[in-house]
Amino acid sequence: MLHTVNKSPLQTRDLDSCLEHLAGERLLLIEDGVYAAVAAGEASAKLRGPAAEGRVYALGPDLEARGIGHDALADGVEVVDYAGFVQLVAEHGPHQAWL
Amino acid sequence: MLHTVNKSPLQTRDLDSCLEHLAGERLLLIEDGVYAAVAAGEASAKLRGPAAEGRVYALGPDLEARGIGHDALADGVEVVDYAGFVQLVAEHGPHQAWL
Amino acid sequence: MSDEANWEDAGAVKRFMFVNRKAPHGTIYALEALEVVLISAAFDQDVSLAFLDDGVHQLRQGQDAKALGMKNFAPTFRALDDYDIDKLYVEAESLAQRGLSAEELIVPVQVVDRERMSALMAEQDVVMSF
Amino acid sequence: MSDEANWEDAGAVKRFMFVNRKAPHGTIYALEALEVVLISAAFDQDVSLAFLDDGVHQLRQGQDAKALGMKNFAPTFRALDDYDIDKLYVEAESLAQRGLSAEELIVPVQVVDRERMSALMAEQDVVMSF
Amino acid sequence: MRFAILVNEGPYQHEAADSAYHFAAAALAQGHEVSRVFFYMDGVHNANRLQEPQQDDRNIVRRWSELAEAHGTDLVVCVAAALRRGVKDEILGAGFRISGLGQLVEVGIQADRLVTFGD
């Protein structure tokens, strides 16, 4: 299963709820959800466990739009483009959007 | 100044941010914001200070729509209808919506 | 219904979960999720509903949106049983945070803990989140 | 502009604050708030902008939405000075939570603490929140 | 007292359009003036006269038109927001007009209170 979160982690509880239900699955941060991946931000600590296991991704075009360089990302977060988003859904099964 | 919050307190941080900036002003809970006023809910504790001073209101039609009886409300929260909403804005000055 | 004919040809039965995480009335998401659930009944799939986070508010008794001119759709949850949709899972932690108990809900539900809810989600073929 | 003529007759000068609390690009709120600010310059009011919560993200340097086909509106903040709009208040606590410093922002701003921000809000005649 | 209202969201999706209407109606019922309602961003969809809600639901565009008819409230749709979203004169409800953002700032100056509804 591939989970996506599209909201900022300091604005809504969607990321928190997703992480509470993530178990061993994968998480892709899209839209305003990518702010969670900023290492210097408060929310990035929440990603530490799954990121260390290579299960957290952030959408590149959404990072660029928001002025977040790849060097600013928390350890273990992998950047993918839309092609990578498609591959993640294809490989890891049903999509669950935490809207 | 009259502040309004229209989001659920367990979904977004809008109520938190509003309360952090409320100072001595008044707060009216509308739309999904009214869930904050439910005494049994986790969020109602945050309202305690301003509610005790009679500065917290909840919109009656929005409570009814959501099945929240007046007896379920936290102490000090005053229920107003739309006429009361209009009066609050008229008497207490500029409106600030915490969208 | 031609839709039905199509999928019956395919013979597929999938596990569909409708995930409800939003409060009713503030947005139309909750109401429209229920519309899809009702339609899905015609397709004889393995349908379940999950209520967590603010989605549990959808099941509160006594909702009355008349004064707002909006629809009272909560009673429609009672009709799901007639469509053989009876897997309604409600997360215990979400209820507790909101001071709600299962007895206060408009329909009988299965209360599950967060771990069980995660496991149920992971078993699905299709998840529609609202 | 007939709009201008009308208010000039009234002779009113009001304190207008535009409160920005949302991140850019995910919704159009941030972009459209800036549009109102630019228009307001033509009305010679006492205009200020407040950035708090996720609104501070609007001022990040290096935003590039080209790959999304969306507008890069952040550089427009640099034009505000030409319109004599120079009261940009940014909340220190909001920056800190997001790991941002004032030096990383696209324009010079006044960093204020939460208490000062509350006081500034309370001084306004009109607050437009986005 | 003279009120102005800003509506940032479209009909049916968010409660904002309902809240704005009920506020306006209540202000008028108390004898206040509601000089202008400004529809911005997705708020412009409020003005689409092609809306055909189900029988048991409210008709949001008609409700605004009737309010304007009864009380002379100026219903202004932001031209840039409307063009972008395809809300054109040919589908505009009665009592609405399309104009510039200056109409929002202007009424912010002229009205005693500006009340905002959005998401």
Added chain:
Amino acid sequence: MRFAILVNEGPYQHEAADSAYHFAAAALAQGHEVSRVFFYMDGVHNANRLQEPQQDDRNIVRRWSELAEAHGTDLVVCVAAALRRGVKDEILGAGFRISGLGQLVEVGIQADRLVTFGD
């Protein structure tokens, strides 16, 4: 692989409509099939052909029409959501059609993956 996409929000207001488009385009570029995009709730506003964004902005309705034209993707607008919001045949973009919610459930069954974009 066969993808289906659900779009719950309108154009320009939320990024959801953009994300859905970029996902669809990327899937097609990889040789996958995108058999249907279903527009639900405010998503129906994506189909309004009267949209006239500014010169330097993307044209969301045209982008969908071109995608359908090039790849045969079925663009389905929910009839109930569209009626309520005034999205009628007379303002429908090329390649879109109005139909029932059954089309969403059907494609959820038929497609290998259903991907949802909303707010």
